[in-house]
Amino acid sequence: MRFSVSHALAERKTARNILVQAVGEDGRAGWGESCPRSYVTGETIETAKTALLCSILPPMINTVSSNMHETVEFLTSELAGLERSRQAAFCAAELAVLDLAGKTFGLSAGTVAGPIARRRVRYGAVIAASSCAQVRKYAALIRLFRFREVKVKVHKSLEQNVKLLETARRFLGRTVVIRIDANGAWSADEAVRQLKQLSRYRLAAVEQPVSAEDIQGMQQVTAAGLLPVVADESLCSVHDAETLIERRAANIFNLRVSKCGGLINTMRIYRKAALAGLGCHVGAQVGETALLSAAGRHLATRCPSILWCEGSYGLLLLKHDIARPGITVGVGGRARAVDRPGIGVAPDMRRIARSVTDVTEVY
Ligand SMILES: [Mg+2]
Numbered sequence: 001m002r003f004s005v006s007h008a009l010a011e012r013k014t015a016r017n018i019l020v021q022a023v024g025e026d027g028r029a030g031w032g033e034s035c036p037r038s039y040v041t042g043e044t045i046e047t048a049k050t051a052l053l054c055s056i057l058p059p060m061i062n063t064v065s066s067n068m069h070e071t072v073e074f075l076t077s078e079l080a081g082l083e084r085s086r087q088a089a090f091c092a093a094e095l096a097v098l099d100l101a102g103k104t105f106g107l108s109a110g111t112v113a114g115p116i117a118r119r120r121v122r123y124g125a126v127i128a129a130s131s132c133a134q135v136r137k138y139a140a141l142i143r144l145f146r147f148r149e150v151k152v153k154v155h156k157s158l159e160q161n162v163k164l165l166e167t168a169r170r171f172l173g174r175t176v177v178i179r180i181d182a183n184g185a186w187s188a189d190e191a192v193r194q195l196k197q198l199s200r201y202r203l204a205a206v207e208q209p210v211s212a213e214d215i216q217g218m219q220q221v222t223a224a225g226l227l228p229v230v231a232d233e234s235l236c237s238v239h240d241a242e243t244l245i246e247r248r249a250a251n252i253f254n255l256r257v258s259k260c261g262g263l264i265n266t267m268r269i270y271r272k273a274a275l276a277g278l279g280c281h282v283g284a285q286v287g288e289t290a291l292l293s294a295a296g297r298h299l300a301t302r303c304p305s306i307l308w309c310e311g312s313y314g315l316l317l318l319k320h321d322i323a324r325p326g327i328t329v330g331v332g333g334r335a336r337a338v339d340r341p342g343i344g345v346a347p348d349m350r351r352i353a354r355s356v357t358d359v360t361e362v363y
């Protein structure tokens with residue numbers, strides 16, 4: 001990546017992702033991607049690879065499907081009993097199969113998320129900084145690109161957060177929407193204490209104030225009603241969604257295709273949220289290529305009630321992207337719906353060859 005990105009749970013300087021290529025009988029290929037994260041679904045590149053080779057890919061090999069509907073039915077049946085700790089692995093395989101089926105049947109993989117509801121969407125930016133100087137650098141770029149929404153990663157210390165948000169608000173101006181993401185840095189009491197102080201910066205939402213497994217804490221912060229609470233690390237599976245809804249432990253879900261087990265499972269979560277009156281926003285993985293960004297774009301443009309979008313940063317963050325056409329957001333965070341057959345972008349094989357460190361073929 002062009003620069004390192006850090007938050008309360010991780011620091012990342014390079015992108016290390018899983019790609020799955022599904023090859024049809026006619027030689028046509030579909031591609032999928034995921035970014036396994038140990039602090040999200042509990043997966044690493046290694047465990048995801050093992051899950052793909054041992055259990056996820058074997059039932060998909062030599063499966064015949066005569067239309068998109070059959071493909072979606074098959075993938076949906078494969079989701080039954082999928083553990084949370086294999087969801088990112090499944091995502092890479094699912095997107096590859098949807099891409100292949102979409103190219104074969106002449107349909108966008110995005111059809112699993114319904115018809116296009118909005119041809120144009122706007123993405124927001126993310127500030128992941130630990131010093132005011134870094135915030136100023138990010139803010140200068142964000143103003144240059146005229147993003148209207150920004151998510152600021154916050155830290156454990158209230159003092160540090162006050163300084164970062166003071167700087168962000170001063171340099172971004174009054175009209176930019178600012179949300180914060182604590183990545184589980186606080187206890188529930190600490191979250192309430194900090195939110196009382198930080199709300200003077202006119203924040204739109206707080207994401208994952210407490211650790212992923214602390215549902216009672218999420219419930220407590222939501223009940224405090226200081227800011228809308230977004231569930232991110234707490235929300236990966238359909239079961240997570242049901243728990244959060246039942247216990248009123250969030251107001252908004254952060255949908256990220258990789259952690260949520262692919263497009264079909266993400267849509268199941270989205271529909272549960274919509275039925276329960278919760279909002280959703282489209283999130284992204286740091287270091288994702290245009291493949292995962294395209295999957296996120298389908299959600300952003302096809303789900304009618306998406307509040308905010310993140311991701312599609314492509315070459316703004318990566319030194320080189322592997323897929324074409326580029327779908328990196330433009331000035332103002334503007335982006336268009338992707339409506340080509342399959343996932344809508346395809347890897348450049350020369351770039352793949354330069355990036356790939358480990359290949360396994362399965363027949
Ligand atoms: Mg988050």
